[in-house]
Amino acid sequence: MAAIIELQRISKHYSKTIIGVDDVSLDVEDGEFVTLLGPSGCGKSTLLRMIGGFEAPTHGMIRLAGQDVTHVPPYRRDVNMVFQDYALFPHMTVGENIAYGLKIQGRSRAQARDMAVDALALVGLPDKIDQKPAQLSGGQRQRVALARAIVRRPKVLLLDEPLSALDARLRDQMRIEMKHLHEKVGITFIMVTHDQEEALTMSDRVVVMEKGRVAQDGRPQDLYDQPASPYVANFIGTTNFVAGSLTGRSPAGTRIASAAGDFTATADLALPQGAEVTLGFRPEKVRLLAEGETAANVVPGRIAEVIYYGLGLRTTVELAGGTQVHVDCLLPDSLARSAVPQPGAPVRLGIEPHNVFVFAGRVAA
Amino acid sequence: MSHKPSSSFVADTALTTFVCLLMAFLYVPIWVLIAFSFSSSRSLTWPIPGFTLDWYRKLFANADLLTAVGNSFYVATFASLLALAVGIPAAMALHRFNFWGKTLFRRLILLPITLPGIVTGISMLNMFRLFGFNPSLETVIIGHATALIGVVVTQVFARLQRLPKSLEEASSDLGAPPLHTFLHITLPNIRSAVFGAGLLSFVLSFDEIPVTFFLTGRDNTLPMYIYSTMRRGVTPEINAVGTLIVLASLILIIVSVLLSRDRSPR
Numbered sequence A: 001m002a003a004i005i006e007l008q009r010i011s012k013h014y015s016k017t018i019i020g021v022d023d024v025s026l027d028v029e030d031g032e033f034v035t036l037l038g039p040s041g042c043g044k045s046t047l048l049r050m051i052g053g054f055e056a057p058t059h060g061m062i063r064l065a066g067q068d069v070t071h072v073p074p075y076r077r078d079v080n081m082v083f084q085d086y087a088l089f090p091h092m093t094v095g096e097n098i099a100y101g102l103k104i105q106g107r108s109r110a111q112a113r114d115m116a117v118d119a120l121a122l123v124g125l126p127d128k129i130d131q132k133p134a135q136l137s138g139g140q141r142q143r144v145a146l147a148r149a150i151v152r153r154p155k156v157l158l159l160d161e162p163l164s165a166l167d168a169r170l171r172d173q174m175r176i177e178m179k180h181l182h183e184k185v186g187i188t189f190i191m192v193t194h195d196q197e198e199a200l201t202m203s204d205r206v207v208v209m210e211k212g213r214v215a216q217d218g219r220p221q222d223l224y225d226q227p228a229s230p231y232v233a234n235f236i237g238t239t240n241f242v243a244g245s246l247t248g249r250s251p252a253g254t255r256i257a258s259a260a261g262d263f264t265a266t267a268d269l270a271l272p273q274g275a276e277v278t279l280g281f282r283p284e285k286v287r288l289l290a291e292g293e294t295a296a297n298v299v300p301g302r303i304a305e306v307i308y309y310g311l312g313l314r315t316t317v318e319l320a321g322g323t324q325v326h327v328d329c330l331l332p333d334s335l336a337r338s339a340v341p342q343p344g345a346p347v348r349l350g351i352e353p354h355n356v357f358v359f360a361g362r363v364a365a
Numbered sequence B: 001m002s003h004k005p006s007s008s009f010v011a012d013t014a015l016t017t018f019v020c021l022l023m024a025f026l027y028v029p030i031w032v033l034i035a036f037s038f039s040s041s042r043s044l045t046w047p048i049p050g051f052t053l054d055w056y057r058k059l060f061a062n063a064d065l066l067t068a069v070g071n072s073f074y075v076a077t078f079a080s081l082l083a084l085a086v087g088i089p090a091a092m093a094l095h096r097f098n099f100w101g102k103t104l105f106r107r108l109i110l111l112p113i114t115l116p117g118i119v120t121g122i123s124m125l126n127m128f129r130l131f132g133f134n135p136s137l138e139t140v141i142i143g144h145a146t147a148l149i150g151v152v153v154t155q156v157f158a159r160l161q162r163l164p165k166s167l168e169e170a171s172s173d174l175g176a177p178p179l180h181t182f183l184h185i186t187l188p189n190i191r192s193a194v195f196g197a198g199l200l201s202f203v204l205s206f207d208e209i210p211v212t213f214f215l216t217g218r219d220n221t222l223p224m225y226i227y228s229t230m231r232r233g234v235t236p237e238i239n240a241v242g243t244l245i246v247l248a249s250l251i252l253i254i255v256s257v258l259l260s261r262d263r264s265p266r
């Protein structure tokens, strides 16, 4: 497989102080489903719009299928976009919207209509071809926008927060449908979202962005298991952080001391002894140890709060030194009352070394 | 408050009275005009002594007046078209591009609207003389258009600002070069503003006197003709012309409302 999109050190500086995208390099494989993930204002849309040709980068080069397209206008790029507001032409019917790009390609009216019918069937809207966009629901408009963008079979489909305008239930359904659509049409998808769940469930690869830069780029599972920074650790899922310092190395891993106790972590960082580090572990990777149970890392604490959320319990535990951490556990089948932790009770937390992240430096808790 | 019912009754009555008076002030003169145009007496007396269509018959036999009407249509039509032809691209440029001196450009385009017609008239007359053009209906057209461009730019620009930027981007994304996008996406979506601006321009040009006065040669437009005959007092014939203009305006208004209704409700 070859890279269909190559971004080489792309930057977009709107002005000296407003930096949209800052030195991003990225290759996207043909047929991949890549998601640009990050909070609002981190430059996701700007990056996507540069791939579409709506913004010109101030530095760097964009290649599409090996060709330099950095300064090629959108109407000569073999790339199509699903806009956040869908951008359906209000004065045209659904069929005319979809046929618009086909007629420009020089296809006959009849052929364009046939292709529009097929595209509508593909997105599950076969009977709306003669309606106006204003007559459709939000979800239906979204499907029309998808159909209009894929009907030309572009090399790459760009999607800017395509699901953000839909209600929660429909969004869940469209996630699955869009993933299936991607598999069916085999076009490269590049999607932008601020919703980590959306990114994790839909894409082959997630590019986490922070302030115009790439914070980490990898498969959803890798980002989850090996976040490169506290930022990523907390953006993808949630992570408890504990400040510590590196005390040494043992065969079992890196030794770290903290106010809450000593930890061993499998992860190894090239840091000198005594370096300030931040420990991280996920609430769902911590066990509340029962009497007599033990683990590689055992941390004592006191229960501050227990919240029941249906599927399980989220327990807040205060560690020595005052840091509060969350522990998630699923509820057993039949819950013995006595097994539910009570606020104020002392507990021991068990954490396996491979579940402890170690990051250089300290983060503001 | 215990007075509320009665005080709101007073307020309602006052408001109703005010609206009635306002309507009377606006429309009674027009009804009087229409009534007099059918009066069998040459003197303006109320109630009219009898009904006649004589003034309309005379009017259609008056060659000078018919020529003036034709001239007015000619001037108003081409002045509006010229204003649209220049104003729409200017509004697009204002909307699309950020350029140095943009604000100044906007102000300058709008200035001729606020400039008194006499100033526009005299200055354009000077200019045409300078370039050796003789005053004619064509110079009137150019004179009118300069002021009307501002009307067109204002209306079209305001409509463009309400048009989502993503529509034009989507068109470009689907392979349409800029001109294709303008003709197939932008223009249909600003249609109502274009019609509105065109009609308003037409009407403004149709009854314009000061600029026309300076820039016309031997040819008269309708308002100029009416004005010149007025020296002999308001004749029933003039009332008949006025009535026809009211009728034409009414038709224009209905047509413009029908045409400019956006097909898709937003």
Ligand SMILES: Nc1ncnc2c1ncn2[C@@H]1O[C@H](COP(=O)(O)OP(=O)(O)O)[C@@H](O)[C@H]1O
Pocket: A014, A018, A019, A020, A021, A038, A039, A040, A041, A042, A043, A044, A045, A046, A047
């Ligand atoms: N046209 C523009 N002019 C100036 N600044 C812009 C423009 N578009 C975006 N920005 C700025 O660039 C940054 C990134 O914006 P954007 O790419 O829209 O972020 P995201 O899509 O991740 O929310 C933001 O700080 C935003 O204010």
Ligand SMILES: [Mg+2]
Pocket: A044, A045, A161
């Ligand atoms: Mg965005």
